Amino acid sequence: MAKEKETVPGSLIALTIGLVVAVISFWYGQNNNLLPEQISEQAPLVDDLFTVMATIATALFLIVEGAIVYSLIRFRHRGEDETDSEPVKGNFPLEIFWTAIPAFIVIGLGIYSVEVYNQMGGFDTSGGPQMAHHQHHSVEIASLIDRDVSAPLIGQAGIEEAIEQAPKTRPDYGIGASPQDVNNPAEVVINVTGLQYAWLFNYPGDNITSGELHVPAGKDVQLNIEAKDVIHSFWLPQFRIKQDALPGQMSQLRFTATHTGTYPIVCAELCGAYHGAMRSQIIIHEPNEYEAWLTENRVATGTDQPTVAVNPQDLSDSDYLEPYAKEMGINADVLAQIQP
Amino acid sequence: MAQAQIPIDSQINGAHQHPEAWSWYHYFWYNTDHKVIGIQYLVFSFIFYLIAGVMALFLRAELYTPDSDLLDPNVYNTLLTNHGTMMIFFWIVPAAIGGFGNYLVPLMIGAKDMAFPNLNAISFWLNPVAALLMGVSLYFGGAQSGWTAYPPLSLITNNLGQSFWILSIVFVGTSSILGAINFLVTIFKMRTPSMKWDEMPLFCWAMIATSALALFSTPVLAIGLTLLLFDINFGTGFFRPEMGGDIVVYQHLFWFYSHPAVYLMILPIFGIMSEVISTHARKPIFGYKAIAYSSLAICVVGLFVWVHHMFTSGTPAWMRMFFTISTLIVAVPTGVKIFSWVATLWGGKIRLTSPLLFAVGLLAMFVFGGLSGVTLGTAPFDIHVHDTYYVVGHFHYVLFGGSVFGLYAAIYHWFPKMTGRMYNEPLGRVHFLLTFIGANMTFLPMHQLGMQGMPRRIAMYDPQFAGLNQLCTIGSMILGVSIIPFLINMIWSWGWGEQAPRNPWRSLTLEWQTTSPPAIENFDEEPILWAGPYDYGVDTQMEDDEETVEELLATVKSEVK
Ligand SMILES: [Cu+2]
Numbered sequence: 001m002a003k004e005k006e007t008v009p010g011s012l013i014a015l016t017i018g019l020v021v022a023v024i025s026f027w028y029g030q031n032n033n034l035l036p037e038q039i040s041e042q043a044p045l046v047d048d049l050f051t052v053m054a055t056i057a058t059a060l061f062l063i064v065e066g067a068i069v070y071s072l073i074r075f076r077h078r079g080e081d082e083t084d085s086e087p088v089k090g091n092f093p094l095e096i097f098w099t100a101i102p103a104f105i106v107i108g109l110g111i112y113s114v115e116v117y118n119q120m121g122g123f124d125t126s127g128g129p130q131m132a133h134h135q136h137h138s139v140e141i142a143s144l145i146d147r148d149v150s151a152p153l154i155g156q157a158g159i160e161e162a163i164e165q166a167p168k169t170r171p172d173y174g175i176g177a178s179p180q181d182v183n184n185p186a187e188v189v190i191n192v193t194g195l196q197y198a199w200l201f202n203y204p205g206d207n208i209t210s211g212e213l214h215v216p217a218g219k220d221v222q223l224n225i226e227a228k229d230v231i232h233s234f235w236l237p238q239f240r241i242k243q244d245a246l247p248g249q250m251s252q253l254r255f256t257a258t259h260t261g262t263y264p265i266v267c268a269e270l271c272g273a274y275h276g277a278m279r280s281q282i283i284i285h286e287p288n289e290y291e292a293w294l295t296e297n298r299v300a301t302g303t304d305q306p307t308v309a310v311n312p313q314d315l316s317d318s319d320y321l322e323p324y325a326k327e328m329g330i331n332a333d334v335l336a337q338i339q340p
Numbered sequence: 341m342a343q344a345q346i347p348i349d350s351q352i353n354g355a356h357q358h359p360e361a362w363s364w365y366h367y368f369w370y371n372t373d374h375k376v377i378g379i380q381y382l383v384f385s386f387i388f389y390l391i392a393g394v395m396a397l398f399l400r401a402e403l404y405t406p407d408s409d410l411l412d413p414n415v416y417n418t419l420l421t422n423h424g425t426m427m428i429f430f431w432i433v434p435a436a437i438g439g440f441g442n443y444l445v446p447l448m449i450g451a452k453d454m455a456f457p458n459l460n461a462i463s464f465w466l467n468p469v470a471a472l473l474m475g476v477s478l479y480f481g482g483a484q485s486g487w488t489a490y491p492p493l494s495l496i497t498n499n500l501g502q503s504f505w506i507l508s509i510v511f512v513g514t515s516s517i518l519g520a521i522n523f524l525v526t527i528f529k530m531r532t533p534s535m536k537w538d539e540m541p542l543f544c545w546a547m548i549a550t551s552a553l554a555l556f557s558t559p560v561l562a563i564g565l566t567l568l569l570f571d572i573n574f575g576t577g578f579f580r581p582e583m584g585g586d587i588v589v590y591q592h593l594f595w596f597y598s599h600p601a602v603y604l605m606i607l608p609i610f611g612i613m614s615e616v617i618s619t620h621a622r623k624p625i626f627g628y629k630a631i632a633y634s635s636l637a638i639c640v641v642g643l644f645v646w647v648h649h650m651f652t653s654g655t656p657a658w659m660r661m662f663f664t665i666s667t668l669i670v671a672v673p674t675g676v677k678i679f680s681w682v683a684t685l686w687g688g689k690i691r692l693t694s695p696l697l698f699a700v701g702l703l704a705m706f707v708f709g710g711l712s713g714v715t716l717g718t719a720p721f722d723i724h725v726h727d728t729y730y731v732v733g734h735f736h737y738v739l740f741g742g743s744v745f746g747l748y749a750a751i752y753h754w755f756p757k758m759t760g761r762m763y764n765e766p767l768g769r770v771h772f773l774l775t776f777i778g779a780n781m782t783f784l785p786m787h788q789l790g791m792q793g794m795p796r797r798i799a800m801y802d803p804q805f806a807g808l809n810q811l812c813t814i815g816s817m818i819l820g821v822s823i824i825p826f827l828i829n830m831i832w833s834w835g836w837g838e839q840a841p842r843n844p845w846r847s848l849t850l851e852w853q854t855t856s857p858p859a860i861e862n863f864d865e866e867p868i869l870w871a872g873p874y875d876y877g878v879d880t881q882m883e884d885d886e887e888t889v890e891e892l893l894a895t896v897k898s899e900v901k
Pocket residue numbers: 194195196197231232233267268269270271275278
């Protein structure tokens with residue numbers, strides 16, 4: 001500030017303030033506890049970015065708010081003094097300083113953001129080159145599955161075949177493979193459909209359709225996301241990833257779950273009156289449990305009718321959803337509608 | 341500027357075409373005086389602030405519990421859509437630009453009126469028409485697809501309400517375009533001859549940036565909404581995926597306007613800040629040129645950041661990255677302004693009047709909103725918090741903590757000028773305290789809610805978020821109560837307040853050099869600049885004049901009394 005030299009007697013005080021601000025900022029950056037559990041490989045990347053931003057923001061916040069509060073106390077008008085203050089109209093070096101510092105900070109943050117986005121897989125939005133390569137082959141298998149005889153054929157090879165299920169159109173948007181995995185197809189591919197007011201998960205190799213998302217831990221999962229009616233937004237808060245489900249346009253999210261457990265799936269885009277009730281769950285299994293789940297649901301029904309793995313009433317894990325179960329529930333009619 | 345002169349306008353000469361002063365009923369009809377229009381805008385928009393505020397209280401009451409138990413979910417969506425729409429298009433934009441812009445710009449540059457007084461009156465009267473259309477929309481259940489009106493939701497939800505909503509916004513937009521042309525011509529052509537560019541009050545600089553932005557961006561919104569209207573009513577398929585339409589194109593059209601709209605709502609407020617802080621801190625504005633040019637920088641860069649509202653939508657990676665960088669760059673000119681105001685406070689002789697308290701409150705809250713804005717600008721983090729309460733918290737810090745605090749500061753600061761009466765200071769301070777506490781209590785916890793997993797625009801939510809939501813609701817009740825001392829203060833002071841002198845704040849800008857309230861044509865003689873707008877504490881001794889500013893002001897005072 002212009003008068004810092006007069007009001008701050010020595011560099012010692014400035015140094016002390018700087019140290020205190022630095023300590024508080026670092027502490028708050030590390031310990032703000034604002035973000036939920038980290039369940040994906042992307043989550044620590046995003047959280048580290050937030051930690052850096054929270055640290056810088058805390059420091060700037062303390063300095064600016066401190067200067068405001070200090071000014072209000074120290075430079076408050078007192079008594080009968082009706083004269084004006086010292087007419088300081090500017091300080092060119094200082095103005096350059098506080099233009100340059102934020103400029104450096106935001107350029108740094110910009111570069112860091114691009115790097116994080118790259119690590120998250122943001123630049124791979126074609127679904128991986130392998131997918132495109134096997135396109136014609138997978139169509140063959142897909143047609144097999146449609147026949148009655150397909151069920152016995154799937155067996156152990158279920159997951160591998162699911163990989164072959166290339167999406168009808170290549171997703172252009174969303175989060176794809178991380179740079180390390182860019183040449184590998186995802187290990188599990190699931191088609192996600194958003195509709196008022198539910199998410200449907202279709203396991204293309206297994207002819208299973210579920211209202212909850214089951215995935216194996218530690219496996220590279222790709223979701224091909226689309227919407228039937230209006231825009232929805234597929235959000236996994238614990239995975240720090242989100243992608244709008246757009247009618248008529250395919251998008252994707254690719255992730256590897258790092259823990260087993262059950263976590264919320266949230267619709268984040270206003271999609272109508274019961275938008276708030278459009279929630280589901282992602283259930284992350286150990287790989288062998290996941291296989292068991294697949295087998296169980298494959299065997300559970302005949303091959304003509306796709307499986308509804310979850311009763312719609314079970315979707316609502318709390319009672320508050322009960323009044324809306326009718327509106328949002330999945331029934332056979334809805335399923336029939338959306339099945340290709 | 342050799343001779344220091346103060347225009348004395350106590351004698352109204354009989355040659356004028358209009359009455360000597362406006363009577364109350366003149367304010368309720370077509371009138372081309374920019375001051376009448378300014379007050380019309382302010383009172384009109386304030387009514388909508390109250391209506392939209394009551395809507396917010398209902399929304400918060402609904403969110404007190406996780407269940408959807410107070411309002412029908414469709415009504416909830418109507419309220420959330422119209423709360424946003426009205427706060428933006430019927431309160432902040434008309435109050436800041438139409439209200440204070442109209443009232444202050446001609447006075448500040450020493451003009452008798454705006455360049456096109458009739459166009460000005462027409463611009464205002466488009467707003468009541470728009471309000472009527474909005475009323476019709478609400479009668480039919482109102483728009484329910486959010487203020488963003490994204491198709492396909494807006495195409496399939498309550499078509500009648502949505503259509504009238506679009507018509508209403510198109511009228512407001514037209515008013516905004518006409519107003520912008522008027523401001524630009526007025527400021528470029530009608531400045532008093534002795535006023536150089538760098539002697540112009542910063543509020544006028546802000547109005548240049550605001551008007552340029554409105555002129556560039558509003559037509560794009562009008563196009564987007566008109567196409568939407570055609571899709572709803574005339575069978576076109578611009579935004580109908582099943583007919584080959586592209587819904588993401590709508591989002592581009594919408595945000596190309598609506599992101600600059602954020603700056604439409606904050607740039608005039610930035611102008612107000614410079615006036616209020618400098619005057620009440622009795623100190624020249626720190627870095628006049630930096631503040632003036634940073635408004636223009638925000639205006640230019642602000643046209644190229646709109647995709648940061650669409651990071652999770654159908655946007656390719658390069659776009660997400662490009663707009664991350666451009667968004668972050670806006671922080672630099674905004675930071676320059678913040679630092680300059682803090683530096684203006686530093687070393688001043690700060691009067692803790694109501695306008696200054698609100699201006700400092702703005703500064704305190706805007707710093708927070710700006711910092712959370714930087715975090716939102718980075719695509720990787722935004723992907724997590726987009727469309728969550730984090731965003732709701734952020735934009736209320738900049739639009740409530742920023743724009744609304746600024747409007748309150750302006751109302752208190754220019755109340756004596758507009759009404760000729762002083763407001764009640766203790767009531768003003770109570771109002772500030774309640775507003776500041778209420779705003780932080782309502783909007784701070786929202787950041788945590790969003791990061792933890794609560795999306796926005798929902799009537800029913802996961803019970804784990806109940807605690808913080810209750811805190812927000814209690815905060816909103818404090819905000820609701822905070823309006824009471826303000827209303828009492830305004831109504832009582834306007835009718836029965838102490839008579840205001842022409843320049844109670846001893847301010848140096850031109851509007852204070854005429855009577856309170858100003859005569860119908862503002863200045864009876866061409867006003868002459870005898871000091872820069874922020875030359876507080878500057879010894880203004882002229883070469884052939886020994887008088888200082890203080891002595892001049894004393895002369896003015898004695899002349900008025
Ligand atoms: Cu949805």
